[in-house]
Amino acid sequence: MKSKVQSPMSKGSEPKAEINLSVKIGSLTLQNPVTVASGTFGYGVEYAQLLDLNQLGAVVVKGIRLGPVRGNPTPRTVEVASGLINAIGLQGPGVDGFIKKYWPFLKGLKVPTIINIWGTTVEEYAEVARRFDALAGVGALELNVSCPNIKEGGAQFGTDVKLLAQVVAACRKVTQLPLITKMSPNVVNIAPFAKAAEDAGSDALAITNSYPAMAIDIETRKPKLANITGGLTGPCIKPIAIKLVWEAAKAVKIPIIGMGGIQNAADAIEFMTAGATAVAVGTANFYAPQTPLQVIAGIREFMERKKISDVRELTGSVQIHKK
């Protein structure tokens, strides 16, 4: 092996500043702030052939309730300008199916797995949380109180301050795992919801889920989704999600994971500037699976260019001019 004694200071080269990309979500440390949005990344294993999952901040799996869920009839998704409306209906294997089929792979990853959970009652949320609390190696739990595509559960909890607080408190009681509450965008003012989740013991907020939406085939006059309505995601929702993050960040002290239409590092940095500590890439995974890794690289380049040594400096750095 060639000996390499050249110091980084020699020959006039500038010392390369160490860049910190790691962030904390409650007690959980992420090696970088880039995660994936629940429901857009399966259970991780599906993308393992296309990208190195160990480069991510965390893997976030699709929503799981106690038992298996068949999901909604088809068509379940429809492409719209710069976005996608989906009404999958949280199809999934349930807790036992997940542990049997997917956990052996996920627990072998070097990066944390965040498990998105849901139920149709407060008790079910708590029971699912308890089950995952008993599973060694889980990174954090994300409480899905904001899915618009199921008749019971989901958004009904995220759009009622009292129910939201009950769900968070019930899960808090049964686990010390970091709890991330995935907020519904479908509220007049997100601040009291964000505060309610924080007060009930949530360690972080995920903002946001999909926006209720609809598309109609004008030839047949039928809705394009079997479920009639669905949730809108993708780049078209980014500016509204940015505003929600900004508003929530003013209301709470706990970290926010920002998401909604992130396609590149600039989008991710915008969310962080608005107040997010970490971000999640969602719909872009469907058409450009390398996006999360490109976002990580792009954040690093941006920090080098702006001479920012710690990614946490980005969080909430938006400059609001007061009159």
Added chain:
Amino acid sequence: MLEQTVQIVSNERDTDSYFRLVARAPQIAPLIQPGQFAHVRVLPMRDALLRRPFSIFQVEGETFSILYKNIGKGTEVLSRMRSGEELEVIAPLGHGFTLPNAGGEIPLLVAGGYGMAAMYLLAQRSPQKGIVFVGGRRRVDILCEKEFQALGWEVRVTTEDGSHGEKGLVTQPLLAEIRNPKSEIRNYKLFACGPTGMLKAVGKIADELKIPAELSMDEHMCCGVGVCLTCVIPVKAGNGWEYQRTCTEGPVFDSRQIAWEAAK
């Protein structure tokens, strides 16, 4: 499964609104099995973000091709792309056809319209030759008939308007062949790709006459790799059925497994 940027070698009109696109993909081409598909991102689509799935038609050396119909926003933009331009491709994807064994069941291939595209590799690589039944609305919907003949397969054509071959639906000559009392062959297997209505009819024939059948389902997709759960179809499981993914468990399913009563 590989995710790569590939270069278009040619993209020519076949008949009417059908096009053939050849892409140079030296690493992907050797991996392709009959019945698999490519998930293609057409970057010039701009505000239409999703990839489009296409059955892989032919494989030749370092290239593979698709045979597609200009049917919507994605294929319209795709049809205007020229050689030298690039596509982002994830391929090969999905669970394809089972190759017939030499001396085994006689394969009867049933195709509707661009469903023919999914059949070519199967016919080419099958050690056992059989008959291709191809149907379409008009003459222009009958694709690559000569190429199947060149492989040594008999091709029987039907069109709904009678402009080419027998007038009617593709299932008519199929049934006639199977039921022909003079036919010495009794050991058939069906392979089909086409519109859902045609696949359902083929599935029914297979069921009633107790013939094995593999059906390649054509469903809308988003991710193509099994995460979004857009492309699901009802498949028998236990005492009932469950949704399975066309992109991953399919696109080719054993017809006996499909829970048609639950399908849309």
